[in-house]
Amino acid sequence: MFSVVPRIRGGVTSAAELRRIADVAEKYNVPMVKITGSQRIDLLGVRKSDLPKIWADLGMPSGQAYTKGVRMVKTCVGTDFCRFGVQDSTSAGIELERRLEKPLHAAQSEDGAVGCPRNCAEATVKDIGIVGRKEAGRSSWRCRRKIGPQGGPAHHR
DSSP states (O other): OEEEOBOOGGGOOOHHHHHHHHHHHHHTTOSEEEEOTTSOEEEEEEOGGGHHHHHHHHTOOBOOTTSSSEEEEEEOOHHHHOTTOOSOHHHHHHHHHHHHSSSOOSSOEEEEEESSTTOTTOGGGSSEEEEEEEETTEEEEEEEEEESSTTSOOEEO
16 A cells, blocks of 8 residues: 655645545545645555556646655744744645755755744754744844755854
8 A cells, every 4th residue: 555645835725636636545445535734635555556646636746755855844834824923834834845845865854934933833843944033123044954964963153
């Protein structure tokens, strides 16, 4: 059995994409549809023979769930829907994911973008994290990068 994880940049999707995912899950009798901690949707228990047809029906790129590269950029709602947001972390996270998703890397990378220091999308514990903040009347970003294997020793820059 296999897993299908479409790319959902920044965890943002549309009603049309959700309907398409639901239609595919029903059409191919997918045993489990799971919302992941990475703000993605995982179709689990897919038959190998159905993979090409599922991807064609979805019409979405792969979320590269098992690749050595950028798996996702987790975002909070930033200034769009949060009274504490000082930066548009949703747009920033989606743009960061677009820029980093293509090249393969030596290891997988999970990144995050948050619109304020409350850190709702856990950017400060990701491989690359950007945090929106307000200083002396102006908004700015603070970037944090962890160097080292995921879950292991890290150095901060």
